[in-house]
Amino acid sequence: MLTRIEVVADPVRDRCVLTTGLLSPRRLPAPNGIVRIALVAAGALLLAGDHVRIEVKVEGAVRVEIIETAGTVAYAMRGGSSSWDVDLTLTAGAHLTWHGEPFVVSADAEVTRSTSLTLDADCELAHRESLVLGRHGETGGRLSTVLRAVVGGELVLAEDLDLSAQARRGWAILGSARCLDTVTTLGFRLPDDDQTLQLEAVGSIARRLVADHHESDLGKVWANNIWG
Template sequence: MSTRIEVVADPVRDRCLLTTGHLSPRLLPGRPGVVRVALVAAGALLLAGDEVRIEVDVAGAVRLEIVETAGTVAYGMRGGSARWDVDIRLTDGASLQWYAEPFVVAADADVTRTTTTRLTAGCTAQLRESIVLGRHNETGGRLHTSTRAWLDDQPLLAEDLEFRHSWAILGTARCLDTVTTLGFRLPDDPETLQLEGPGSIARQLVHEQHQSSLQTRP
């Protein structure tokens, strides 16, 4: 079963429907116009054979803030594999802020991770993703990521990355920290790629995630 977060703006009280899958979404206190939801693992993650799916649907002039209570470790899979798929839909002026905790790819892990975002004009999304190859003193496994975004049915972002630890490419770095914005741009910076449409990708390679100085917009 998919983990699903569905939010609809309402002038009296924003409506929020939460469905538990591999992750359990839990409503947190929030100020007017902002819905805050925590994601808590409903069991051991991420193991061979796991197929995690998270669906996010936000409609209307409301901001959804997703909070991860802990990072995720993709454990050694002994020849198996796992998936982590995120499907986001924003309409009618909705916005999303999701600052993910580190996603650690342990030795012998094999993971495919996809993020698909569809938004209409006037909507915005800000997503932070920190990929860490290997636990402490460990060489990481394999991770393939696929990111797609559309704005009003027009392609905004298409990117595929293959992660395998290589000293020739990464040096002493273990973590790729990324902030992606859709529907608006980050300020120009040497570490920021501006998309052809309204959006940006800012990245840093660091040894530990906390060493990243990437800035996110409140």
């Protein structure tokens, strides 16, 4: 089911149209020039057969903040599967932050996630994605992810990850870690350090591989470097 967020900058009052799917977007109070939207589960998520699709379109010189009110758990699916797809488009100077909460893939869950990011060259985006393979004491189920980012009509980032139990144990994927925590920026860069990849286009990827989500320091990286 489709969840849709449409925001258009307006000199009097920014226009915002929200459509509820498996997630319900709700506008929150915010200062002038900022549209703050919470994503709230409209029912139990994530179960076998659930197909979450989120479309976000922002046009004009407005800052949008998307807030997840809680983490998401993909439960055991007994041979079934589910999907979580995000399609985000920013045009005409739009700015957006999306601070994702932990996405937990329980044992015997099978999930595919896709993220499509399309920005005009004068737009800015900051996105945090925290993937956790298994609840406490679990190995965790199967997760595959696809990310594509296009800025100013040019493909600037493409990443496909197979996070099935056997594949993710490789030293180049997760090794012994259980959590893959990532902050991605497009249109501006995070400060240089030995754990941040600077993209050829204007943008950065800060990533942490940790045993538990609370061990990641990306919350501090976000607080110190992301406007909002």
